[in-house]
Amino acid sequence: MQIFVKCESEGSVPEWALVELQGLIQMKEEKRNGPTVVGDLHYFNRSRHPVLVLGHHVLNGKEVKLEQAMAVMEKVNEEDKVSYRVKAIVKKKLLFKSRPKPIISNVSERV
């Protein structure tokens, strides 16, 4: 039996990256649904290190090349025929394993 894996776009397959966090992302108020902005991911210009601003924390991470590249695929059912469509390829992951640094924002005038 054959399973077809197709690359939809002819040109290039987008390359994604994994984000590995050692910790929990929590919400202050659980009730809210829908998509939520977790944080901002930046890169340092010079060292190309990823920086994740999450809540009031800044996480400094690094890019790690995965031993095995992975593909993100989507299952497509077409008339009993199952095929997979490659959405992206993951070759690296952003590893944030160091202790995050807090951001002290807007210190009030009276302590």
Added chain:
Amino acid sequence: MGDYPDPDEEYELMYSDELDLLRDMDENSDSNPVRKKLLPAKRSLDFSSPIANKIPVVNETCNTNAPSNEHVSISLTPSLTALDDVLSPNVSNKRTVEDLFGDINDIDFDNIQLPSKRQKTEEESDMELIDKIIESRKLRQILAEPTSRGIADSGPDYDINENLTTNVPTWPFMSFTTWNGDRVYVRLECEDLWEKSLDAVTNQLSLKTTYASVWAEARKILETKKQQQETPNDSEEIITNKNVNELWVEKYKPKSYVDLLSDEPVNRTVLHWLHLWDKVVFKKDVKTKEPHQRNAFSKRTGQFQLSNKWKGKKEDEPELDDDGRPHHKVVLLCGPPGVGKTTLAHLLAKLAGYRPVELNASDERSTEAFQTALQSATLMQSVLDRERRPNCLVLDEIDGAPIQTVELLVKWCTTSVKKEEGKKKNKTQPLKRPVIAICNDLYATSLRPLRACALVVAVRGAGAARVCARLRRVARAEGVRVSARALAALGARAGGDVRAALQLLAFLEGRFDGTINIEDVENAAIGTRDNTTSMMQALQAIFTINDNNPNSILKTIQAAGEYDRIIEGIFENYLAARVDSRLLIACETTSWLRLYDAINTWIQRNQNYSMYSFLPLCIARCHGLLASRQTTKVKFPLQAQETSRRRAELESAVCGVRAARADVSRLALRLDLLPLLPYVLSPALRSANVQLCSESERKSLRTCAGAMCDYGLRYTQQRTLEGLYAFVLEPDIYKVAFFGTEERIRPPPAIRQAIAREQQLEVIRRNENMMNRMGNKTQSSEVKQKTDKRAANRDAAQLPNHLQRLQPKVIEKKTTTQVHKDFFGRIVPISQVHKQDAVSDVISSSDVFYQYREGFNNAVRRNVRLRDLL
């Protein structure tokens, strides 16, 4: 030898004689042939050439005869005039004398001629001496021949008319002009003749016997002169006695050491001290005989140590210091007025050969004036004083001088000569003259520095008997008839004050015209010294029985005045005053003390002094109860003062607490709160480190700090005497709470420190609370005021009383627009600031937050089957 002129004056004398002589010449008068015969002969040479040349010639002629004769010849020439006066012999007389004592002359002459040989002859045998004499006699005979011839020849030569003329003479001459312009011609003689004539003269004048006799006669004359001088003094004294204007005190001032009324040891001490200065002032060796005496004493008795002991500690200090000055540079005479301190100082200074310079209270005594006075007195010498005596500074009434002055004097005293050499810049020079300071009150505060370095001599009043004797003498001298009893009364009344006694005598004399009875003395209103008995004297009098004058106690008490202090003294001493096994006396005494207290309180309260005169009566009653014959040592009343001091201290502590807690009454504070407060203030902490304490301990610490804040207590750091810092509770309620046993319950120093820190924190905390409360109030609108008030009331109701505080009105802060600046000081536009603010707000207000767990991973591995994929 003062009568004999020194060489300079001698020349003048010779001149004057000469001129006199020339004047006589003109008148052709020969009143004194000897003088004229002797002197012109000399002068004929004197004026032939400069004087300086000729005098040595005279000496040389003597020297040829005897090398050691120079001294004699010099001393003889000035004595010529005296000789003229005394002897005034004529020519023939001289010759005969010479002839008569020719033999003796020979020997004398010989001895003078050969002094060195004479010394030898004394040591050697007599035979040699005899030989010498014989030899010299032979020589003398040879020499005598020409001299006799010379004198024989010169006899006519000395005729004035032949030697001096106003016309130009035919013989060899020397011309000179007299003071009035006349020309006079003096005969010049050949030198041989001159020498021969000199021989004759020296022969006559070198007679020691004559010289001695002349000297003795001169002395006699001097003595008679002295006596003559002394006798007029006596008569003068008698005359001055009639002088009414002079004060008797001045008139009968002691004029010699014997007259002094002060104690002999005192006089001796001061005089001895004055003599100690001799080495510096007169360059004399000071007699310090006492050690020698002691040695001698020890040799005889073999008890050196005993004598040493007996001498006491005074001997330990050397009397002279390294500079040869006395160890004590200043003598401080102290004593009551009128006993003769000033007189003593002046008289002894005069006796010791000084000129007393007095500086007393009427002179200016600022530091500069004093410095100049001190300098002029001690460094300079009086020009006016004929005897050129060195000064002795007498500082009268120095206890009235400002303290800087005294300090200056002390500085002068303490600088030594050696120091002076070391530091030339030092302006103060060492004291080189004695300084006698006189004071009434030895213990005046200004004298404190001086007392340490001065020899303190207390002058006490003379005894009544001596005063009486002196008064009698004065009365006799003045011709006043005073009965012996009256004199005794006078003396007793003065109580050692000679000046007062004399003044009273003078006063009575002037009043009663020469007869004074005892009634007059007793009735006289003056002359009694102000009866200020001191408080201690009065106390002593209260505790002793006075047999002589049993009724005087009331007077004594009234004189002393301070009744309160006396009562205090009685209260402190009454239990020890008499043997009182059943306490009856004590009971009685306390009842009188109580009465005194009642009266005194009443007087003080009503300010009505009509009862005041009863106070001394109470004390007198106490005297009647307590007086005893045995001498009791009366203690100075200090306890009352001490108690009142402590009381004030405790009161201030209570007041300090009350300042914080005005709502509590004083009594409640004292009885209920303060005794228990220390237990709150000493929390049981196992260690001073608060971090290590358990929760309950911390709580007790908080309580302690809170209580301290409530009662306005705090620990302050104070430097102790050892230089350490200690935490001291202020106000110190421990002293109020416990009497004397407070040290036990005080927390240890480390814990005190912890408490102090906690208390400060507590203060901050409370302030914060208050701020918050006030902040709330300002925020609340007027609508809410009511509820706020209610709440506040509720708060107030809830809060215990001691926690309630008045809250100060809040001053609202006006918010000024802040200008933001970046790192370099440039002003950042507000929009940017806002943006930054917004960003930061997003960050701080984001819902998502991250909880870091190191090494945490919730990734899941699942097995995927192929059918799942299909």
